[in-house]
Amino acid sequence: MKKTPSRKAWSGRFGKETDQLMERFNASIGFDRKLYRADVQGSIAQARALRRAGILSKAECDRIVRGLRQVEAEIAAGKLPLTDDLEDIHMAVERRLTEIVGPAGGKLHTGRSRNDQVALDERLYLREAIDRIVSLIERVQGTLVDVAGAHLEAVMPGYTHLQQAQPILFSHYVMSLFYALERDKGRFRDARRRADRMPLGSGALAGTAFPIDREGLRRDLGFAGLTENSLDAVSDRDHLLESLAAAAILMAHLSRYCEDLIIWSSSEFGFVEVDDAFATGSSMMPQKKNPDALELIRGKTGRVYGNLVALLTVMKGIPLTYAKDMQEDKEPLFDTVETLERVLEVFARVWETLQVREDRMRAAIQGMTLATDLADYLVRKGMPFRECHHVVGGLVREAVARGEDLRDVPFEAFRERSALFGRDVYEVLTPERSIALRDAPGGTSRQSVRAQIAKGKRLLRKIR
Ligand code: ARG
Numbered sequence: 001m002k003k004t005p006s007r008k009a010w011s012g013r014f015g016k017e018t019d020q021l022m023e024r025f026n027a028s029i030g031f032d033r034k035l036y037r038a039d040v041q042g043s044i045a046q047a048r049a050l051r052r053a054g055i056l057s058k059a060e061c062d063r064i065v066r067g068l069r070q071v072e073a074e075i076a077a078g079k080l081p082l083t084d085d086l087e088d089i090h091m092a093v094e095r096r097l098t099e100i101v102g103p104a105g106g107k108l109h110t111g112r113s114r115n116d117q118v119a120l121d122e123r124l125y126l127r128e129a130i131d132r133i134v135s136l137i138e139r140v141q142g143t144l145v146d147v148a149g150a151h152l153e154a155v156m157p158g159y160t161h162l163q164q165a166q167p168i169l170f171s172h173y174v175m176s177l178f179y180a181l182e183r184d185k186g187r188f189r190d191a192r193r194r195a196d197r198m199p200l201g202s203g204a205l206a207g208t209a210f211p212i213d214r215e216g217l218r219r220d221l222g223f224a225g226l227t228e229n230s231l232d233a234v235s236d237r238d239h240l241l242e243s244l245a246a247a248a249i250l251m252a253h254l255s256r257y258c259e260d261l262i263i264w265s266s267s268e269f270g271f272v273e274v275d276d277a278f279a280t281g282s283s284m285m286p287q288k289k290n291p292d293a294l295e296l297i298r299g300k301t302g303r304v305y306g307n308l309v310a311l312l313t314v315m316k317g318i319p320l321t322y323a324k325d326m327q328e329d330k331e332p333l334f335d336t337v338e339t340l341e342r343v344l345e346v347f348a349r350v351w352e353t354l355q356v357r358e359d360r361m362r363a364a365i366q367g368m369t370l371a372t373d374l375a376d377y378l379v380r381k382g383m384p385f386r387e388c389h390h391v392v393g394g395l396v397r398e399a400v401a402r403g404e405d406l407r408d409v410p411f412e413a414f415r416e417r418s419a420l421f422g423r424d425v426y427e428v429l430t431p432e433r434s435i436a437l438r439d440a441p442g443g444t445s446r447q448s449v450r451a452q453i454a455k456g457k458r459l460l461r462k463i464r
Pocket of ligand 1: 028032088114115118322324326327328
């Protein structure tokens with residue numbers, strides 16, 4: 001029985017055409033087309049390695065390389081129809097190449113499998129994606145340094161449990177995000193370092209039977225090293241998992257800071273105002289201006305977490321080595337990368353254009369936030385801290401009962417609690433004084449924040 005010619009590279013083994021339903025279900029070309037540049041880059045390196053191994057002649061290699069560049073250009077221009085029957089980007093590139101260069105194109109896959117090919121493509125994609133993400137994080141950090149510098153002296157209430165705790169500098173708050181992002185960058189760089197291993201030459205799982213010069217491939221593709229074990233090389237998606245985990249932690253950070261800005265932009269707080277260009281209105285309530293950019297970033301944290309959990313779950317039960325389950329690694333990866341890129345860009349712009357209401361922040365500070373300073377005052381006069389805490393606690397309780405602020409407590413009331421109180425007690429009861437005293441490195445004093453900003457600038461310069 002003669003079969004109708006199939007477009008599938010593996011159709012030799014099959015007696016029937018693939019069911020249309022299965023074809024659609026199996027195809028990854030709808031999303032892995034994003035890997036086309038990586039696939040062409042890897043294929044060019046593969047052609048050169050085959051040339052060095054004597055499997056391709058120089059003329060064949062040159063034609064293949066030119067052909068691959070043409071395929072890349074056609075895909076970039078949207079001229080190559082990438083239909084489901086092509087299955088995935090690897091097959092699509094090879095098929096079009098063979099149309100262009102003839103049977104020599106069929107030699108390109110010698111000693112290579114889609115298993116080491118996809119492992120390579122994803123590593124190439126990931127390295128570039130991480131570089132883009134890291135530079136976007138740095139853009140945010142650059143903005144934060146500018147905002148902190150522009151509002152260096154602005155004072156505000158610092159919170160724990162969303163209750164006023166102690167006065168802080170707004171710039172200190174801003175720099176807290178800078179250093180959280182610095183760790184996020186470190187996590188991405190770490191993942192990138194481990195992804196920086198060249199897997200070609202692993203074949204389907206057991207390695208390649210041809211004299212493929214893996215070291216040459218490594219150099220050609222600019223990897224730091226080679227994967228050490230072919231079974232591991234085609235099975236490993238750790239670098240994707242690590243990157244998705246780094247992304248999830250980054251989003252957790254961004255989400256918390258968005259939450260603060262959302263609360264602070266309410267009329268009750270009014271500490272900040274999101275620029276009109278990054279807010280939206282209500283279809284019904286004319287007065288509304290909503291901080292949607294921040295809410296969307298907070299909301300998108302959910303899908304980034306979901307992508308991590310999706311891939312962890314995909315990977316958890318796959319017997320070594322490759323199984324088609326692993327095709328499910330791509331959409332969470334692409335979605336995370338694209339989400340992060342958009343989120344970081346918007347987040348940077350929101351901070352760049354944020355209006356900071358220093359007067360509202362200053363006015364919001366309640367005198368009670370100076371209770372610690374009052375206790376510290378007694379410590380300096382020689383009283384053990386626990387006792388001071390108790391004394392001040394009593395003063396606070398009375399003041400609260402009278403509806404008074406700590407700053408309004410009459411001198412006699414202080415003296416009743418302790419003879420150590422002098423007239424100078426009122427001097428410690430200002431936010432500026434409280435802040436200035438916290439001048440250990442990492443504290444909220446102006447000098448400390450200045451040092452944080454200077455170090456931040458150095459960190460940014462070093463990397464750029
Ligand atoms: N599209 C496949 C994937 O993304 C490529 C690898 C296919 N390998 C195979 N043995 N069927 O995982």
